[in-house]
Amino acid sequence: MWSWGSVIGETRAADIRSLAACPLRTYQHQDYGRMTFLEKYKDEIADILSRYPVMRSALIPLLYVAQRDQGYVTESAMQEIAHLLRLTPPQVYETITFYTMFNLKPVGKFHIQVCKSLMCALVGSDTVIEWINLKLGIASGESTADGLFSLSVVECLAACGTGPMMQINEDYYEQLTEGKLDQILADLRSTGTSPLKSGPFMWPEPAPAERDA
């Protein structure tokens, strides 16, 4: 039945229910095996949709779900999301291309992003980029042949007091030195994670003497 809700894209309980019934087979694609993207993540998608009164708001969170699945956002996922949110595919595409954190092409398993803005550059981020260039043999925008590492040089990541710094996938690594960088790369190769990543941020950390004061 036609309603204004469908025009402005209001989130309705019926949409979330119909999602659970998996109505979409149109965009079935090999990326998700025999399932569509929406079927694979239907619970999570229903949870995200329930947060917003207008469906389009769920676009960026849904694109994150799609990116987590494949490492980048596939075209079929974009089409499914467009269908679900009642958007045209260009509306999804214009949004995704505005934001730098979405990959439209496959990237390495570990996506290294080094900050090169002024505050990090003052304390040596250009040297860090050179180290990575030499150690991994890749320049910005390239991936290693084994598909493990990709390098991007990015703008400020809000860790200016603890530069030079980089982000690898979801984790921050701060106050980089050459030894620390070697250790991180070795850890990632062997275990897929590194204990050198930042925890909850606090800098400067209170020194014991200050605590007593």
Place this chain on the structure above:
Amino acid sequence: MPKHELILLKNMMQPGYTGSLTDYEKTGGYQALRNTLGKIAPADVTTIVRKSGLRGRGGAGFPTGVKWGFLPKDYQGPRYLCCNADESEPGTFKDRQLMERDPHQVLEGIVLACYAIGSETAYIYIRGEMVLGSKILEQAIGEARVAGYIGKNILGTGITVDVWVHRGAGAYICGEETALLESLEGKRGLPRIKPPFPATHGLYNKPTVVNNVETLANLPHIITRGPDWFAAIGSPPKSTGTRVFCVSGHVKRPGNYEVPMGMTVRELVYEYAGGMRSDKPMKAFIPGGASAPFLTPAHLDVKLDFEHVAAAGSMLGSGGVTVMEEGTSMVWAALRLMEFFYHESCGKCSPCREGSSWLVQTMRRILAKRGRMEDLETLLDLCKNIAGRTVCAFGDAEVAPIQSTLKHWRQEYVDLINEAEAANLIRPEPVGRH
């Protein structure tokens, strides 16, 4: 070391403080919420905040209570609160610490603000890169929901406030409040033309308030200890309270320092941040993040509050103090910031979109020693035609590094150009798109 009382960073400075709900309650957390909901009228909360003189900590410094007062009083539909956690100004990293170390302090502020403006839904727009921060906030919201501080019927008062974390996706412009709202609606983050202001036509065209993380984190303390206590801190009457300054660059101990407003830059840099990292003296500093014009050591005794920094020809902005030592090329520094602005221009307004590209190209040419003397006039002319001619304040911000370095260190530009002319590189390289 702190010679004054800490407000926002007090909890996290205690040994063993984890930021969990139990820890926060032990330090008196959520007492402000208990004493406010259903006991003080929402309009009175707004009055308290207005009296305290609290000003927005995100950059513009607009009085928070006044901002809340702009919401239409008789509007019946939903209203929204958006917590601006997009912290993407180069030089600023305070919100990250406030959210990751003491998330409940921020959440309590959010619920109090929602109560004051009559909103039942709050979105925390956190920048996409801060994955850890968003996880910590999600977890804290879960804890608070179980304890009955967030959700339906909070503490049995019948008041509903739902808080959701919404991750951005890496766009600096989404820290601008109308761009943030566009982004939250699932669109490209292009700033809206104002008026209408978000107070009447904000998220989904409903009345909306957008407040910075640090602003909201101040609220529980203002409610508990009263507006007069808060208004006496700092440099009243215009700049009250403390400010978390983020010191970065060539100093011994960079980091977040919470100090009362009105402290001099000299004291902040030399006493708190430990002074310069080497024996080289200071050459320049930025007092308020990348958008603020550079200042020289002659301005070291400028008081860090909204009025005094503005009088010195810069702005307090987001509180990111970046220090540069002698030997740093100011042309290079301005170019680095300019490249940032070029990358982050959203492309809505032509002066900013095209101008930032021309500025970067001209600056690169000067730095590559292929510049011409008339390039300096070109730079100033471009700056003049960008500032004030765009929808949002981004246009004013992006010309700040070039205008201020040209004002204070024009000789460095001239030297580079003279070198170019001496080397007989008269014909500059054709400048193309990079």
